[in-house]
Amino acid sequence: MGLSLLRRFWGLAAVLFCVVSITFFLIRLSPGGPFDGERKIPEAIERELLAKYRLDGSLWEQYSGYVGDLVRGDLRLSTKYRNRSVNEILAQTLPVTLCLGGVAFVLAAAGGIWLGAFAAMHRHTWRDAGAMFFALAAISLPSYIIGPVLILIFGLDLGWLPVGGWGSWEHLILPSVTLAAPAMAAIARLMRGSMAETLQQDFVRTARAKGLRETAVVYRHALRVAVLPVVSYLGPLAAHLLTGSIVVETIFHIPGAGGFFVHSILNRDGFLLGGMVIVYCVLLVAFNLAVDLGYGLLDRRIRG
């Protein structure tokens, strides 16, 4: 157990190193510097600026310097938002993104598992067909269709919920539903298949033969086994939610990290972009590790 954990940490470090390198070179490869604007900056000032942001020297010097700073936990200064460090920007915006993502994650997992189990219980009935139609529709409709339509209905027509912004729990409802819907649908489809398979196994027949109620059979006995494929899907799910939150934050005008992400690409703000990519990847890779460990705890069969 300890050895495999150690090996996983090595893999994690390798993945992060690749992510950092790819991001750095992709940004440096793209033409145009971070200080190109409408007006040409005098050469002496530009040299000063490049020196301040440690963008002078050869490509290799810049790269090794950057990696060195990263190892020390310094994500450097943003080249667009002058005098604000990337660490500072992330500290302000990331909690918002994580709050939204966390709520959506719980919503997607709980709703998807319930919906899938429900459909499998009523397999080949109108309930099953209805649930699966709903799931396929939610997969097919991207969040930038669902979001504005929800705003149009609940925000503008009915006036029940705020159309955007951040602050109270009411602000959280529409964005988290928008973000969670496709993920919930994907989980529901996964859950339905695995639950339908589980319900045909021997231990389920035994449970039924004991005279247990059907809900107890499904939710207490079968769910524990059927949920395993869903658990291994949680890693990709977190990646989907993080990517999706960029769009959802734009739609609902939420002051999270997503807006900075898009703008850092448009502004060629390399260090801000690099910092965000790195933090996102660290979060995801760490989360995947946690999921794998949790999987081992849930499924006694693969415990080594």
Place this chain on the structure above:
Amino acid sequence: MADPRAVRRLARNPAAWVSAGILLVVAVACVVWPAFLPASLGEPSPNQYAPPSWEHPFGTDLNGRDQLYRVLTGGRISLLVGLCGASVSLVIGAAWGLVAGYAGGWLDAWMMRFVDVLYSVPRLIFILIAINAFNAQLQSFATGMGWGWLVQSSRIAILILTLGVIEWLTMARIVRGQVLALKSRQFIAAAKVLGQSHAGILLRHLLPNLSGVILIYLTLAIPAVIIDESFLSFLGLGIQAPQASWGSLLADGAGAINPLRSFWWLLVFPAACMSVSLLALNFLGDALRDAFDPRG
């Protein structure tokens, strides 16, 4: 592939017929219809934000352009990117899965580990960066070669390539699984004994047996690529004005909704066209999968 039972199962599925019909209608409308409409509809006019009428069935946008014309030509680009991007992903994914499954051993382990890692990394985010990094280079390359058409549509070409490069993972997994199942069958052993080369076995014996699976996942990859493209265009990083795709039209539409006056037709019509097409594609893919693999 041409399993008659599977074809019969497919023919009995009404959802498959309806989806195929809808897709045909949408595709023909997007490709053919704009040719019969006056091109002036796509040009700016003083008739701003006109609500739907007989003259402009989908209304007009901020610049007075006819929304129906924009939705149809935008659909062209969305469908083109979806189809070509999915084909790129098919080639990469099928080749990757074939080699991994056939080779087995440590090569298989490493190749699939790579797929696992990519699955859990936010791939679209890299694409965001890559598109902006490579677009200018492709443009200068195309200008140097004198390919005017590529200069104009370099963005589309980049989108097709990069989206194909990130959407192949599922295909690789499925193809590998099938190859593992097929590898132990007797006709492969017979081919080996007869001295067939590895490349010959892969291309002549394994690939034809995989065409059904590949077709199914191609149908499912097209909507995935269309969604990715519209994601990028929605953020303003994909298709650039004056060209439009469903994603960029949706972005305009979402921007035109506010508490004071909502120009709902700018949002509702592109959203409806895109969701109907995506739903039909996903339904068709599901129906194909059910027909060819009834256990799944």
